[in-house]
Amino acid sequence: MTAVDPRRNPYSPGAGRPPAALVGRDAEMTEWAIRLDRIEGGLSIQPLALYGLRGVGKTVLLTSMAKEAESRDWVVAQIEAGTDKSLRATLGEALYGPLSDLLRPSAGRRLLRALKTALSFKASYDSSGAWSFGLDLQDAPGGGADSGSLETDLAKLVKDLSAAAAEAGVGLAILIDEAQDLSQEELVAVCATAHKASQEGWAFLLCIAGLPSLPKDVAEAKSYAERLFAFHPITALPTQSAGDALVVPATRAGVRWAAAAVAFTVDEARGYPYFLQQYGQEAWNNASGEVITILDAQVGIARGRTALDNGFFRARWDRATKAEQGYLRAMAEDGDGGSASGAVARRLHRKPASLGPARASLISKGLVYAPEHGRIAFTVPGMADFIARQPDPD
Ligand SMILES: Nc1ncnc2c1ncn2[C@@H]1O[C@H](COP(=O)(O)OP(=O)(O)O)[C@@H](O)[C@H]1O
Ligand SMILES: [Mg+2]
Incomplete structure (x- = not known):
């Protein structure tokens, strides 16, 4: 076996595949560690929001942050929005394992309350599959995270879980990837919960990550959200x-x-x-x-x-329909820097409004995003060049 045997290849191209060396993200990891320290010290924090193009390393950074919190025995849930499941279900399921890990024979009052609240949250999206933490929670306080209003239920869940975590000297960390794919209701609920948490000093640390449209999406969800988060652009490495x-x-x-x-x-x-x-x-x-x-x-x-x-x-490319590929080709003329929607329409000899559905579909497929109103850009670096290399359709 030579040194450069493919079996020992240390590189890891692929979505979310942790690199052998996570480099150039010390600032973000330090920000994260400071927040963990502050919460462990009973201080309040500002939640984090990471945004950037596909392939810059948002997911692996989130994973590294989650690992750091786990290594401190925090209650940690790392989830991804935009799958076919709701935030409610994804988050509920992700919390089961970490909550079970908190169980002690001498479970305190706050932990019992948190478990009961988590059970009610579970019941709100899944009436059949009951969890059991192997405890009789009949007489425990808590529950009620099944009102049907996500904003109310999420806040209740996070409040009770952070209190239980704080009782154990740690905190609750929730990391949400692909946050641009949260529904409006979900994004509003997440912002409102983080807002309450920072006002009331819950032991709760939130980090959301998504495409460069995330700051705009967040600001549109809640007017105060622009100031609620500490935003970090994640870019190509120096x-x-x-x-x-x-x-x-x-x-x-x-x-x-x-x-x-x-x-x-x-x-x-x-x-x-x-x-x-x-x-x-x-x-x-x-x-x-x-x-x-x-x-x-x-x-x-x-x-x-x-x-x-x-x-x-x-x-x-293959995810786009023929008509959508036409739209992408027209965008590609502007290179990677993005296009004015009006200019794309002119190139296609169409009225901008008539291209609305194609544009919306491309956004929901995650191929393009709107950096600001009236503009559109590719979510992956180098997409314009790739399209230029594709043979013409006819
Ligand atoms: N800081 C980094 N140092 C080295 N490699 C990285 C770094 N960040 C990401 N990568 C690599 O880049 C690729 C894309 O990372 P990923 O987290 O999936 O990006 P994103 O979520 O932003 O689309 C993966 O192969 C990963 O191993
Ligand atoms: Mg990712």
Whole structure:
């Protein structure tokens, strides 16, 4: 087995696949740790909101934050919006395990209350499958998180769970990925709960992550929400960190990258984590010795491009109907920077209003987002170039 055996390849292209080295996110991890410390010290915090394009590393950052909280024995739920399940059901199910972990033979009053409230929350979306925490909660206080109003029920759940967590010297952390896909009602409920929590000092830490439209979505849901969250843009990595994303995992495996190969790969990937992982993986598989050379990098990038075209980009392109692909082609003329909706309509010789449904469908499929009113942009970096490489439809 050579050092660069594919079996030992440390790179991990793929949605949400944790990288061997999570680089360039120290500021966010520090912000998170400070919040955990503050809550453990009984202080209030501002919830976090992360936003950025697909492939920049929001999900793996959320996972890393969740792990940090778990390592401190917090009650942690990391969930994803926009699946076919409601926030209620997704969150309820995600909390079962961590709540069971809190169980002690000498469960305190606050814990019993939290468990009973969680049971009522569960009953609000699932009348058949009852949970049992193996305790008789008949005479316990709590419950009532099944009024049917999500805002009321979520606040009750979070309040009682944070109180139980605080009793154990920790807190409750909820991390919501793809938050741009929360329904209006869900987003309002999440904002309202976080607002109450920070006013009343509950031991509750929220982090939401989503596309660059997230700040706008949040502001539209609740007028105060703009000031409620600390917003962090998650972007491509600066040169040094991008190089580290390639070099650190290799060094650990006893493999060296030639300096020119690093510079070239970082440049070609434009610092985007997903592309770095893909190119790194291919360069490694192409290398034969203990050093990844510039030639390995060049071949790796060419193969990596093909892999991205056939996967990362193709998967999105194929999700669009023919008419929607026409819309995307018209957008692609403006490159990655986004387009004025009016300009796209002119190119297609259509009235902007008549393109509303195509635009809305592309947004709900997660292919494009509205950075501001009257504008539209791709959710993945490099999509415009990919589209330019696609053969014409006729
Ligand atoms: N900070 C980072 N350092 C190194 N690789 C990263 C980093 N962030 C993300 N990646 C890699 O980039 C890819 C995309 O990450 P992901 O979290 O799915 O992005 P997003 O959720 O923003 O679409 C994954 O292959 C992951 O391993
Ligand atoms: Mg993600």
